Amino acid sequence: MMKHPQSHVPSGIWVLGFVSMLMDISSEMIHSLLPLFMITTLGASTIAVGFVEGLAESLALVVKVFSGTLSDYLGKRKGLAIFGYALGALTKPLFALASGVGMVVTARYWIG
Secondary structure (H helix, E strand, O other): OOOOHHHHOOHHHHHHHHHHHHHHHHHHHHHHHHHHHHHHOOOOOHHHHHHHHHHHHHHHHHHHHHHHHHHHHHOOHHHHHHHHHHHHHHHHHHHHHOOOHHHHHHHHHHHO
């Protein structure tokens, strides 16, 4: 009798997948509404929104390269993954507390 492939997957992988899914959902919810929030509530221009989003995406791509290199060098992938998810989770409330574009920029750059 053939076993299901899920029976061989460690529980830590399931937890990481679930956490990753929740973080992705929350990030997509924030990022889809962020330009509207910046323009209507904070009074930012469309140029400012484009600049913030462009820099954030650029920084995210650069960080991915260096974090992968750092992970290979240190061999501490679990610790780096926990740090990354914790940083993202801790900075998400900054969007709700933002009273200006500067706070949005700070929060956006920390979660990528």
